[in-house]
Amino acid sequence: MHDVGGDLDGHGDGVHRPAEEWLGGLMVNPALPGAVLARLLAAERLPGHVSSWLTWRPLDAEATALLVASPRIEHRLQLLENGRADADVLARLARDPEPRVRAVYAALLGDFGRRIPEGMLETLAEDSHPRVRRMVASHRSLPLATRARLAGDADGSVRAAALTRELWEQVPDGVRDALLTDPDPRVQQAVARLLTPASEPEPETDPELRVQSPDPRVRCAAAEDPGVPTDLALRLATDPDDGVRLVLSMREDLTEEQRSAIPYVVPGGYHTPPRWVMERGHEPEVARRAAASGHVLLRRSIAMQPHLPGDVVDRLAGDEDFFVKLTLCESCAQAPHELVVEMYSYWHGLKWSFLRAHPNFARPGLARFADHPNPRLRRAALDDPEGDSDLVLRLADDPAVGTWAVRDPRLPADELLRRLTVPASALAAAANPALPPTEMHRLLDLAGVPRV
Incomplete structure (x- = not known):
């Protein structure tokens, strides 16, 4: 240097x-x-x-x-x-x-x-x-x-x-x-x-009365309760309340034919997975059944699992539903590299930037995106573990990702010092972990910070 x-x-x-x-x-x-x-x-x-x-x-x-x-x-x-x-x-x-x-x-x-x-x-x-x-x-x-x-x-x-x-x-x-x-x-x-005595649990109500209750909250609880017989719960398939029909459609004991016959409405945004998926989704057979379901919310629910068998990951990674694939990338450690990079490249939700932290994100070959028109993919090129100093230097003047390149420890030493003298890149250069301690002290001297 x-x-x-x-x-x-x-x-x-x-x-x-x-x-x-x-x-x-x-x-x-x-x-x-x-x-x-x-x-x-x-x-x-x-x-x-x-x-x-x-x-x-x-x-x-x-x-x-x-x-x-x-x-x-x-x-x-x-x-x-x-x-x-x-x-x-x-x-x-x-x-x-x-x-x-x-x-x-x-x-x-x-x-x-x-x-x-x-x-x-x-x-x-x-x-x-x-x-x-x-x-x-x-x-x-x-x-x-x-x-x-x-x-x-x-x-x-x-x-x-x-x-x-x-x-x-x-x-x-x-x-x-x-x-x-x-x-x-x-x-x-x-x-x-x-x-104050703890509230006593309410005595168990007759399942048929629960299914017929005028309160949609009671009917919703009955629709979810595995203790309510399947044939009785299916009476709620034409319930006037969207929430009741949706909960019913995600019961574990339904066949796919019974499930698809329910006119449920899939709401927008995130949802709470059904209890049986939350409690036993880590079991391979439960995961396979949910991943193969025609019900998109069951597939999204199982995609929330932090670990899944390889065949389940493959199925979910090729799902037709965008949010199944996105949820897999956000939650599952086995989500494939190509899919994680794809979601990172264009998803605009709150968690898009966190996809770079996925264990399958940084892989050799990302350097091929160095000239890509998508600035996110040019940024991803810097995550190539085999990328060399030429790659970093090439991206250092990129208006969209140059700051990240200047902070990269692979930036050539002479160029790192030069960037300290350029106002537009001085902060990024000072943040570079490859900056020698002697230079750090020199910056503090010039900034008027006294020696301790």
């Missing part, structure tokens, strides 16, 4: 110093070393257009530690909303000097599927601030002994939050008596909820 430091320093004629773009690019660069991140955290001012940058960037243990130690509350709060932060390092925020940070930590402790460090719930339950104790009192995994202690907390809101039916049934009589006479209205309401 040749040294263009002179260019960046502004010694040449006509050379720009787009400090805002450099900072904005570094903020989203996924390969920031800890020392560079520390300088960004210490910067007095960062570009406002890169908001909440700490909530979604990758964070290892070192980066998490830097944020935990940041003197700025907003940094620590953004860290708590980052699902990739290191759980053990993050636990230091349980003793943060700011109660608001500790309270948010308690509220988000188990979010993002994060592992809860051992003893952390008990630590938070002993916090000096009632808001923190209230947050942890609401946690489902709180040990019963700790919950019982919080039920006797000095703060009424904590006592109320700690009350659960399980606790109520197991606490000593003295604790229960104290709660029954608690003067705090919040505790009184919580106790009243616990003392």
Whole structure:
């Protein structure tokens, strides 16, 4: 990589110093070393257009530690909303000097599927601030002994939050008596909820009466209920309510002839799959039956499964219904590469861009789209794992996908440095993970960010 430091320093004629773009690019660069991140955290001012940058960037243990130690509350709060932060390092925020940070930590402790460090719930339950104790009192995994202690907390809101039916049934009589006479209205309401008997299930109604009910909700439930005999349920095939007929048409026990004879109406948009498909759609024979059905909603429903047998995938991938194929690409890991790329190329719904994250999207051969008139496919060319630096360089000036090419680590090193001096591409170049740490520091120097 040749040294263009002179260019960046502004010694040449006509050379720009787009400090805002450099900072904005570094903020989203996924390969920031800890020392560079520390300088960004210490910067007095960062570009406002890169908001909440700490909530979604990758964070290892070192980066998490830097944020935990940041003197700025907003940094620590953004860290708590980052699902990739290191759980053990993050636990230091349980003793943060700011109660608001500790309270948010308690509220988000188990979010993002994060592992809860051992003893952390008990630590938070002993916090000096009632808001923190209230947050942890609401946690489902709180040990019963700790919950019982919080039920006797000095703060009424904590006592109320700690009350659960399980606790109520197991606490000593003295604790229960104290709660029954608690003067705090919040505790009184919580106790009243616990003392209200759970609603008894309604006695089973005669299936024939349910089918004949004037309430379409009752008829709809009967149409779906496998406990209602098939011949009786089929009386609803001419029901005046579209929803009843639709639910009936998706019963598991119907033959395809019975199903097709029902004048159901397929509504627009997404739908809730029938229960039997949701519960047993992972079973190969259930999947095959739904995929072979003439009912388009059953085929769309089974296409929602995250994993399907190969023959079922092949059948759904060739389905005549567009949304069967789209749903397969959005949900199923086995959706074929060609179909995923096809859907990505022209589907305009909310999830179109996420199709690039499908495990079958990036494949050798995508580089053939480098000159395609569809800009999405030119963008897909950059996902070819065998694409070389010439491919990236070729697309770097493309008005539609050039930003992505400049961010690609395969961009030639000299060209990457040159792009840092071009205002239109400076942000993308600074975001390139192949940018050497020495150049990152140089950009911060030029942007006036002091060394830490």
